[in-house]
Amino acid sequence: MQNIDIGLVGVGKIGRDQHLPALIDSRDFQLVASADPSARLDGVPGYDSLAALLDARPELTAVAICTPTSLRYAQARLALEHGRHVLLEKPPGATLSEVEDLIELAERQGCTLFAAWHSRFAPAVAQARDWLSDKTITRVEIDWREDVRVWHPGQAWIWEPAGMGVFDPGINALSIATEILPRAFFLRDARLWVPSDCQAPIAARLDFRDALATPIVADFDFRQPGPPIWSIHVEAEAGRLSLLQGGCRLELDGQCLLDAEEREYPGLYARFAELIRQGRSDVDLAPLRHVADACLSAWREPTEPFIE
Amino acid sequence: MQNIDIGLVGVGKIGRDQHLPALIDSRDFQLVASADPSARLDGVPGYDSLAALLDARPELTAVAICTPTSLRYAQARLALEHGRHVLLEKPPGATLSEVEDLIELAERQGCTLFAAWHSRFAPAVAQARDWLSDKTITRVEIDWREDVRVWHPGQAWIWEPAGMGVFDPGINALSIATEILPRAFFLRDARLWVPSDCQAPIAARLDFRDALATPIVADFDFRQPGPPIWSIHVEAEAGRLSLLQGGCRLELDGQCLLDAEEREYPGLYARFAELIRQGRSDVDLAPLRHVADACLSAWREPTEPFIE
Numbered sequence: 001m002q003n004i005d006i007g008l009v010g011v012g013k014i015g016r017d018q019h020l021p022a023l024i025d026s027r028d029f030q031l032v033a034s035a036d037p038s039a040r041l042d043g044v045p046g047y048d049s050l051a052a053l054l055d056a057r058p059e060l061t062a063v064a065i066c067t068p069t070s071l072r073y074a075q076a077r078l079a080l081e082h083g084r085h086v087l088l089e090k091p092p093g094a095t096l097s098e099v100e101d102l103i104e105l106a107e108r109q110g111c112t113l114f115a116a117w118h119s120r121f122a123p124a125v126a127q128a129r130d131w132l133s134d135k136t137i138t139r140v141e142i143d144w145r146e147d148v149r150v151w152h153p154g155q156a157w158i159w160e161p162a163g164m165g166v167f168d169p170g171i172n173a174l175s176i177a178t179e180i181l182p183r184a185f186f187l188r189d190a191r192l193w194v195p196s197d198c199q200a201p202i203a204a205r206l207d208f209r210d211a212l213a214t215p216i217v218a219d220f221d222f223r224q225p226g227p228p229i230w231s232i233h234v235e236a237e238a239g240r241l242s243l244l245q246g247g248c249r250l251e252l253d254g255q256c257l258l259d260a261e262e263r264e265y266p267g268l269y270a271r272f273a274e275l276i277r278q279g280r281s282d283v284d285l286a287p288l289r290h291v292a293d294a295c296l297s298a299w300r301e302p303t304e305p306f307i308e
Numbered sequence: 309m310q311n312i313d314i315g316l317v318g319v320g321k322i323g324r325d326q327h328l329p330a331l332i333d334s335r336d337f338q339l340v341a342s343a344d345p346s347a348r349l350d351g352v353p354g355y356d357s358l359a360a361l362l363d364a365r366p367e368l369t370a371v372a373i374c375t376p377t378s379l380r381y382a383q384a385r386l387a388l389e390h391g392r393h394v395l396l397e398k399p400p401g402a403t404l405s406e407v408e409d410l411i412e413l414a415e416r417q418g419c420t421l422f423a424a425w426h427s428r429f430a431p432a433v434a435q436a437r438d439w440l441s442d443k444t445i446t447r448v449e450i451d452w453r454e455d456v457r458v459w460h461p462g463q464a465w466i467w468e469p470a471g472m473g474v475f476d477p478g479i480n481a482l483s484i485a486t487e488i489l490p491r492a493f494f495l496r497d498a499r500l501w502v503p504s505d506c507q508a509p510i511a512a513r514l515d516f517r518d519a520l521a522t523p524i525v526a527d528f529d530f531r532q533p534g535p536p537i538w539s540i541h542v543e544a545e546a547g548r549l550s551l552l553q554g555g556c557r558l559e560l561d562g563q564c565l566l567d568a569e570e571r572e573y574p575g576l577y578a579r580f581a582e583l584i585r586q587g588r589s590d591v592d593l594a595p596l597r598h599v600a601d602a603c604l605s606a607w608r609e610p611t612e613p614f615i616e
Binding site for chain 1: 472594
């Protein structure tokens with residue numbers, strides 16, 4: 001099968017650390033160019049903007065957009081207007097409304113739009129989803145805690161509203177939970193703790209229910225000392241499933257079923273190629289919608305200033 | 309045509325002031341019962357809960373839900389599960405996610421679900437929409453200002469997160485703007501002013517753009533002295549359209565085209581009857597999505613405590 005010529009828009013940390021190696025190893029894609037006003041990739045032709053890239057490279061079929069969130073809507077719109085398939089890094093937009101508009105545009109243009117929730121491609125996620133699909137679930141506990149100073153050093157943008165604070169990692173947990181749980185769930189109560197000198201929360205407690213009133217509670221915290229905890233525990237009548245280490249390890253009643261290395265982006269690009277070949281889009285807004293719902297309905301409590 | 313037997317769920321201020329008179333005058337509906345744990349309507353059989361109402365009145369085809377927002381999801385779900393058509397007062401839910409679930413359920417059940425944005429039924433809204441449909445728009449200004457002490461006396465709930473503060477009236481403006489403007493629009497920047505003793509904003513400035521980069525700016529303010537201002541001004545190449553007094557008055561270049569009395573709820577119920585007869589639903593989430601987007605991405609500034 002012929003390779004898909006792709007351009008990388010936004011040469012930042014996630015572009016270099018994740019997208020570049022996945023694209024180099026991909027059997028589906030060939031990275032032909034990048035676009036960024038201030039950064040280049042060794043050995044890859046670089047352009048200052050997406051517009052320049054689209055002009056110079058008519059053979060380009062697809063772009064992956066991993067610029068800061070606030071820039072993505074205009075870039076995705078431009079690429080779709082030029083008939084290119086688009087992969088959006090998570091979250092797929094700064095607002096829900098702009099992503100809704102992209103969904104419509106992609107449909108009109110006959111292009112693939114893929115909102116890439118990378119955590120859904122962690123090795124044990126699919127097996128957890130399959131096991132849970134026919135189980136009676138009684139309680140879900142989501143624990144997502146990490147030290148912001150270790151995982152986001154010097155990233156002042158994370159404390160701005162669009163940075164989403166602890167929802168930046170928390171939305172990964174929500175992207176897994178919405179993938180593996182067999183029923184949709186809704187916020188009943190939410191609390192956010194916001195440092196008095198910041199706009200975005202440093203911790204959140206979200207209390208969801210599904211249509212059967214199953215409690216689903218999530219604790220997100222940026223103040224975790226020591227190693228991170230990225231866990232989802234599901235109590236079912238048939239046993240207790242634990243998805244650990246961000247989806248790399250799966251346990252059932254304490255017995256390890258799977259323990260594999262993190263390899264999210266190769267799977268993510270394989271899915272993008274599959275969508276393009278099938279002429280379909282995949283834009284699940286549920287994780288971002290839950291964060292917006294939390295911001296809409298949460299009680300906010302000020303907490304001590306954040307000093308890096 | 310046969311009347312549709314309907315039950316009113318939630319006998320509060322909006323139920324008495326708006327739904328009751330509209331239903332009494334309706335040629336489409338017959339109000340057969342109400343449900344409320346602590347209030348009754350004169351001459352209308354009353355039940356303590358929706359469950360009791362559904363049990364006692366199998367002939368009931370539809371319900372109108374105007375209870376506090378946090379109760380609506382469970383009630384709408386129950387009514388839909390019992391095969392009843394459902395009208396939801398605005399906003400249609402406490403979160404976007406729960407309304408998405410109701411949309412799916414209504415479809416599965418073959419029932420009509422109607423998210424009733426009452427301001428869209430103000431007399432001049434349809435004419436404004438028709439005039440704007442083929443115009444080149446250069447700027448939109450939405451001004452929605454009222455004195456909270458006059459319009460929401462003693463309503464402490466409005467300052468809780470789910471009360472939405474100034475978005476409680478502001479969402480009416482957004483429901484009109486999303487109806488009359490020919491293109492979707494998205495938030496670029498938002499500021500909320502939140503009293504230091506409250507959870508919800510007392511004022512908001514929202515800066516939207518549409519896909520053609522047309523500026524659409526909204527100012528919502530609860531601190532307006534004197535008469536309220538409920539206006540939307542649209543600058544188009546063909547002229548300046550002003551929708552005033554919450555949609556009761558329409559001006560074009562300062563000339564009055566229409567000035568009529570407020571009569572929103574009769575139109576709203578006529579629409580609900582039409583949807584039921586056509587076997588369709590009408591749930592536009594755009595107004596609530598814009599509020600959620602604003603809460604997700606706004607800069608919040610504390611302001612002086614609110615003393616009623």
